[in-house]
Amino acid sequence: MLIDLSDILSVDGKTKELKMPVSMDSFESKLGSFPVVEKQPLDVVITNTGKKVLRIEVKGKVSLALPCDRCLKDVATEFEIDLEKEVDMKTSEEDRIKDLDEINYITGCSLDIEQLVHNEILIHWPMRVLCKEDCKGICSHCGKDLNEGPCSCEQESPDPRMAAIRDIFSKFKEV
Known part of the structure; x- marks a missing residue:
């Protein structure tokens, strides 16, 4: 107009x-x-x-x-x-x-x-848009919305030798 x-x-x-x-x-x-x-x-x-x-x-x-x-x-x-x-x-x-x-x-x-x-x-475009702060996202394998419940995909067990590195990344997790 x-x-x-x-x-x-x-x-x-x-x-x-x-x-x-x-x-x-x-x-x-x-x-x-x-x-x-x-x-x-x-x-x-x-x-x-x-x-x-x-x-x-x-x-x-x-x-x-x-x-x-x-x-x-x-x-x-x-x-x-x-x-x-x-x-x-x-x-x-x-x-x-x-x-x-x-x-x-x-x-x-x-x-x-x-x-x-x-x-x-x-x-004023936002850097990140979240539906809620604790949004779990979608499964990277099947695409199911994890906010509605867990998916039936096989959960791989992490390598125990990587526990120290995993702890470092979990402290500084962005998304």
């Missing part, structure tokens, strides 16, 4: 407050496609602070269904959209690239809300 910024740019000190719906039904990236399970309208405040500088404030929430890193069950993950940014509309796109200012949600005199939300989700 695009917001026309030309009327705000025409008057110094003008403020525009909007309640914008999030129209995306899924989040698409190189990571995959993730369905949006909950979305709240975004509160958008755009202020012309003078000399073609806009202050953009966006607040809202979007929840995506992300797979648990251990058992692959969908977990509703909430992303808080809280952006406050000042944009100098006098600078050209080439100058923004030189300054490493990656504002790809403003094109000409239009603000693309969907692109802004997409960027905020990527910035």
